[in-house]
Amino acid sequence: MTHILVTAKLVPDLVEELEIAESGTALDMTWLRLIINEFDDHAIEQAIILKERSGCEVTVIAPDQEGMDDVLFTAAAKGADRIIKLVGDFEEGVNNHALARTLAASTKEIGPDLILTGVQGNDDFDGSVGPYLAEYLGMTYVGYVAGVTLEGDKAIVHKEYPGGLIAELEVTLPAVLGIQAAEQPPRYVAVSKVRQMMKEASIDEVDVLDLDPSGGLEISSMYLPEAAERAEMLDGDEEEIAARLVEIFKEIGVV
């Protein structure tokens, strides 16, 4: 049976206001709300789809960040067979080189045929996890994948090219695929089912001692984009804004 490993991480929720830490070289983590990297959510969905279609075993592995237990139990509620948490110093954030190295070390023991990662994270500065993980494991990497079918020791994948073009690729396993979108949107699971999983399933913990961030470049300065060319903001209540918009439409010549 094909064994699929999915990696997940939490990233800043971009709907929230982001602030820079006093150091001036990192995000301020104090009020930062973390959510699952949406591409990881798609990777989990794609793995579950493959399990339903071809009877695979699915393991989800993730670093210990605040809120990660919920993500792992949710994955279990969706159908993941095993959930694993890497326990170490992840709270202040680690770079993707370090994350990929610890994932690679644990992966060797798990021995998957196929690894699905989210294609990128919104906070990636030193590249994404997938290619590093593949390389540290000596596996092939293909990213920006939207659609996977298993055929023996091969995966047939749909990779996105610029301009809406799709390339159908035959990839020899074992391989790491960076998932851009699952074949269908990530499914919803009822909170009650996740709660039930918290009682029934358990998270395997793997201790991580040293995180090795080498290979990632240091950020020398971090700031919010300058507000110089911001839009002219329309004031007033909704009625006033609507009236002003219609005036603008007339000026532009579309009304």
Next chain:
Amino acid sequence: MNNDIYVVIEHLRGQVADISYIMLAAARDLAQVTGGEVVGVLLGQDVKALADNLAADKVLYGEDAALAEFTSDAYQLALAGLISENEPRAVFFGSTTIGTDVAGVLSARLDLPLVSSCLKIADGVIVSQICGGKIMAESGLADTTTFITVIPGGYKPEEGQGGPPEVTPVSVTVADLKVALKKYIEPEVADVDITKEDVLIAIGRGIQTEDNIELAEELGELLGGAVCASRPIVDQGWLPTARMVGKSGQIVKPKLYLALGISGAPEHAEGMVEAENIIAINIDPGAPIFDVAKYGAEVDLFDLIDPLIEALEEAR
């Protein structure tokens, strides 16, 4: 290591991608600081002529049947040899679905650092845009060859056009491939060609449910335009792919682009910054869409749509 800046030229089906010209412009800024040359690296088969319009000091041309179509592992093999032999100061890759794959793997394989999402080079500093366009991050070159993936927006493609540069053939070794291209699947034929519309009502995740798309359609009818969307709306299956604007979708330049509940991530902005009039409606004052819009309003789109529909009906 020498001071040259390599640019991995992206091309697809016989055409140089705009990102290649953008990278050449960025590489020129960096080369002025390092004092090296801008070197285009062109890989493929029968594509030597693609070098003609590149604003590079010279072009290295590697030809192999296995490079006829892009697959990441063929490119990785060819480039790994070239980069470790020549040790340039930096190597630029497109932050595209093609370039990112290659750059990431080579960074780990050759143990060389990678900086992603570079928007521009300012006095030798690499300026990147991360967190969906909400954060700028700066870094310098490492002590070793540094990989940089480039997003559009900091340079115009014309700035990287010129030539023809001198072309030097190089030998590349590509063997034992694990990825094979079986076929290309063409984009679906569109019911509406959003690239031809004067007015586009663009919806993003802020629209919340599939049913709410009706509201945007109503606005579209009143303004004589069509509805287009950001990627999450298409990934949800709420609108066909042909309605998607951005990096993986269409590039549109309408007279009016009314963005409702779209954050304005770089991948989306790429497809719409050239619109004549961008108006953005968003509840988040920090949304990057306000950086590219001409007019903006910080309101809940659901509170605005009804009054707007009424005002439009009155105006007719």
